[in-house]
Every structure is written in structure tokens, then in C-alpha cells.
Amino acid sequence: MSLANYSGLLKQERFWNTVRSTVMIVAGSTVLSLALGAMSAWLIAYTDIPRKRLLHLAILMCFILPSYVLTLSWSSFMGTQGWVAKLLQWFDPGLTPWSMYSMGGIIFVMGIHHFPLVYMFTLDVFRKIPRDLEWAARTGGASKIETFRRITLPLSLPGLTAGGVTGISGFYGQFRHPGFLGNTRKHIGT
Template identity: 55%
Template structure:
């Protein structure tokens, strides 16, 4: 009986230490990251020691503010959609197909995630320049095609999606591997086509993973 009480006391002390450590870490994170943001937010309402909304009135009254806001919405929505599409396609290939060299494919998918985004941007900018390989190849074609302008909205969306789709892949491939194959086999046995199995079974079960990663903010390049 005494041994059991000692064990219970030790476990209680261990959990108390863990709780104390968690509170200390939370306090450190609050002081280092949250508190400066709160202070900056509060300072935006002060002008010479008086409460004011003049800063916000000035910002929201400028037309370029709404132009920037609209461009940001389009950029984030486009990059998120493209990243989700690329991540889902590659996750499906790795989780379901029997293609060869899957490990190499996974490694190549993670390369854009490992490389810093600004290096990736500079690389694509150089590749799509007027003196790059893509422009040289397009000149050989009979059509008047030009490389993608990386400083345009389309170029920014493409680069952002390319930088973030490996994260979508990592989230989605794990979800796809956990989907019970019996449900898909039952749908196939009932006469459903591959597209209907994906639409009615695979995609709805993978949707929580996709929705979770879609909520992650896209960091600027």
C-alpha cells in the first residue's frame, strides 16, 4: 500500500512539473510574440497620448489600400487553389498508384519546401527571363508564345503555390493512407467507376486534411 502511494505521489509530482513547465513556456511565448503585437495594436489607437481613429481613417480612405487588399485576396485564393490541386494530385499518385521510384518522387516533391522561397523565386525569374531557356525553346515554336512573367499576378500565384504545395502533399498523403480501402473496394464492387469512388469516397474522407492545410496562411516570398 505504501509503495502504491509513493508511486501516486511521484506521478502527481511529475504532472505538476509538466504543468508548471507548460505555463512557463506559454508565458515566454506570450511575452516574446503576443505581447509586442498587442502593444503595437494598442499604439495604433493613440496619437500624442489621446485615443484616435485617424490612422485607420487615413488608411481606409486611400484607394490604393483597397487595391492592395483586392490583389492580396486574388493572390492568396489563386495560390491556395493551385497548391491544393498540386498537392492532392501528387498525394494521390504516391498513396494509390503503383508508379516506380516513389521515394525519389517524394524527395523531389519536398525540394521546393526545403529550398528558401526567395531562392526559388530568383530561380524561376531567371528561368522565365527573356534570355532564359524557356524563352529560347518557345522561339523554336511556330506560335508567338512568351514565358510567364514572374512579376505579374500569375507569376506570383505560381511561385507561391509551388513553394507551398509540398505542405499540402505532406498533410494529404497521410490522410489518404489512412482511408480504409474496404470502403473503396465496396464502392467498386457495387459498380462505381474510379472517378465516382474518388468523388464519393476518397475526396470526402480526405477533405478534413485539405481543409486544415488550406487554412494555413501563405507566407510572403
């Protein structure tokens, strides 16, 4: 192999389309997994909702299930004969569910599959944040949102960063979801 082969590869439009799609899928999946992981970790760490242990197990199920099972489940759930389609038909017979066989579907399934990573890292960090700091800010006149923005979020960044970086490395090395969902279309973006 010579450098000419690499030069030829870099000149192909198909190569750059693949790189662009990969970056978009990884970025979208990372943002989705960060949002879902942080929200669910905050819900478990900061609220008094009933059956927290059951919810904790349900969140981890997304990560425990094999990726092909999760992919097939979401494909049938959001398919033309799935539950979402039947629900949409009640409102308007012309409505159809969002296609899982698209770039958005790939991002969604990969984000759902990996958000428990962010959840696990962030939950531990949320539990270790001293509540005294938050109470002091609230006593000093800060609103709940301001307290979250100035105290809770900065102190939770190590967990969010660890979950995000772990998710990104997992997304780049994963071909199961894009291979299954994106292989049914000629172009991933259509």
C-alpha cells in the first residue's frame, strides 16, 4: 500500500459523505445520551419519586439489552404497523410515525442505548454534591434554576464529561445500529 491509495480515498465524495454522516450521528447521539442521562440521574438523585429502585433498573435495561433487540424493538414500535402509528391514526389517518430507518432514527436508537452510561457516571456525582452548597445559595436568594446553573451543573461536570467521552468512544466503534437501520436506505440522510 502506498500513499497514493490514501490520496485516492481522500478524493472520493463517498468517503467524505461517510465521514460527515458519522460525525453527525455521533454528535447527535452524544447530545441525546447526555440530556437523557443527566435528566434521569437528577430525577433519581434529587427527587422523592416512588419506586426509585425499579426506575433505576429500568434505566439500566436500555444498556443491558443487546443492541439488535433494542433496534428491532424501536423499529417495530415506530413502524407503520406499530403502536405509535395506531395512536397517530386516532388523531389523523394521514399521520405516520417518524422513520427509524433514517439518520434521525439511528441517532435516537444509539442515544437511547447509551444514555445509561451517562446516567451511571452522573448519578454518583449528583449524590456526592454537598447539599449545603445548594441550600446556602437558596438561602442567599438564588432561584432553583440559578442554583442549578451555578452550583449543581458545574459540580456535576466530571460525571457528565466521563459519560460523554465514554459514549463518544462507544459511538465511533459501533456499527450495529447504523448498519441495521441505515442499510435499508441508499443514503442514510433520506
